[in-house]
Amino acid sequence: MSTALVGLALLMGLVTYPSRALPMLAPGLDRLPPLLLAYLRLVGPAVLAALAAVAVAVVLDADRNPSFHVGVEWLAVAACVLIVIRWRNLLAGLVAGALLVAVLRAAGIVPLP
Amino acid sequence: MAASAAASSTTTAAELRASRRRLVGDSLGIIVSASGFGLVLGLAYRAAGFSPIEVGAMGVFVFAGAAQFAAVGYVVGGLSWLGIILLTAFLNSRHFLYAAALAPYFAGASRPVRAVAAHLLTDEAFALAIAHFRRIGRLDTWGYFWGAFVATFIPWNVATIVGSLVGGQIPDPSRFGLDIVFPCAMAGLAVGLITGRREVVAAITGAVVAVAVSLAWDPAAGILAGGLIGPLAGLAMPGPKGADEPPLSPMPLGGEDER
Numbered sequence: 272m273s274t275a276l277v278g279l280a281l282l283m284g285l286v287t288y289p290s291r292a293l294p295m296l297a298p299g300l301d302r303l304p305p306l307l308l309a310y311l312r313l314v315g316p317a318v319l320a321a322l323a324a325v326a327v328a329v330v331l332d333a334d335r336n337p338s339f340h341v342g343v344e345w346l347a348v349a350a351c352v353l354i355v356i357r358w359r360n361l362l363a364g365l366v367a368g369a370l371l372v373a374v375l376r377a378a379g380i381v382p383l384p
Numbered sequence: 385m386a387a388s389a390a391a392s393s394t395t396t397a398a399e400l401r402a403s404r405r406r407l408v409g410d411s412l413g414i415i416v417s418a419s420g421f422g423l424v425l426g427l428a429y430r431a432a433g434f435s436p437i438e439v440g441a442m443g444v445f446v447f448a449g450a451a452q453f454a455a456v457g458y459v460v461g462g463l464s465w466l467g468i469i470l471l472t473a474f475l476n477s478r479h480f481l482y483a484a485a486l487a488p489y490f491a492g493a494s495r496p497v498r499a500v501a502a503h504l505l506t507d508e509a510f511a512l513a514i515a516h517f518r519r520i521g522r523l524d525t526w527g528y529f530w531g532a533f534v535a536t537f538i539p540w541n542v543a544t545i546v547g548s549l550v551g552g553q554i555p556d557p558s559r560f561g562l563d564i565v566f567p568c569a570m571a572g573l574a575v576g577l578i579t580g581r582r583e584v585v586a587a588i589t590g591a592v593v594a595v596a597v598s599l600a601w602d603p604a605a606g607i608l609a610g611g612l613i614g615p616l617a618g619l620a621m622p623g624p625k626g627a628d629e630p631p632l633s634p635m636p637l638g639g640e641d642e643r
Contacts, residue, residue: 276434
């Protein structure tokens with residue numbers, strides 16, 4: 272059984288860890304200035320919205336060239352967001368979004384990705 | 385005085401339990417999503433000729449979905465290890481933002497806890513943790529490791545290895561709409577973090593900037609740019625102490641019964 276890529280995995284982990292750990296392990300975390308704390312408080316909504324938007328609006332071709340995408344995924348995310356706003360239940364939103372996409376694909380109304 | 389302290393303690397414990405219930409409920413979708421795409425990644429590993437040990441090493445040491453998916457393509461394409469490592473560092477640089485946002489909550493935690501928590505920090509772990517911590521206003525180590533380890537690390541790695549072993553007997557998760565669970569979860573959790581105008585502006589700006597930069601350059605850069613610039617736009621809005629703070633209430637997730 273090959274283990275040739277275990278070293279690569281270890282090196283990939285080593286270069287990933289600093290970005291995850293440096294802010295967590297840096298001293299003085301309890302003495303951050305208020306403006307920086309206010310900024311960090313906004314990172315959550317901004318980065319989660321960025322992840323969602325890129326996941327549904329940007330597709331990559333085989334050569335990793337990005338292009339703008341409009342599809343049923345937008346409807347699914349909108350349905351999930353509306354359910355979260357109305358009923359404050361994320362799981363119900365996820366189920367609704369997945370069901371919407373699955374049904375439309377099964378019916379042949381939209382193609383599989 | 386003692387009765388007051390006891391009542392306060394009871395309230396805090398009740399709030400913690402309620403928030404943990406929401407966390408567990410929110411994490412169910414993450415478990416399904418991580419499992420589905422772990423299987424797909426496992427299939428990709430199998431097709432690329434990775435051994436189960438190499439698959440396990442990728443999951444345990446790297447533990448970053450996008451970088452792991454990209455690495456399959458890089459290895460198959462014959463990219464040098466140096467190139468793969470540099471691209472991995474770039475792809476995963478967004479974790480710096482997550483760690484910075486969570487760091488104030490971890491200020492009182494021991495260094496070993498922070499060191500382990502950092503390794504388990506992913507998109508999903510961040511989304512679940514930041515929502516949970518914001519609800520309770522402090523760190524909950526149990527809650528963090530539930531989201532990062534139980535709901536993400538275990539299903540992701542088990543599914544990846546199973547996918548690499550079982551191969552083509554696995555149906556395509558997108559047939560069941562599972563490919564939409566990740567963006568839905570991220571959007572839903574973002575909405576749950578919105579407590580005022582600043583968060584709304586930060587989220588919208590983050591999304592717009594992320595898509596624009598992704599199209600102009602690369603999705604990894606787009607997400608990083610959205611996460612950096614969105615909060616700046618949010619800060620430009622009046623703060624929560626201003627008289628014109630919008631009447632938006634915090635939006636806990638998990639069902640109306642706990643409002």
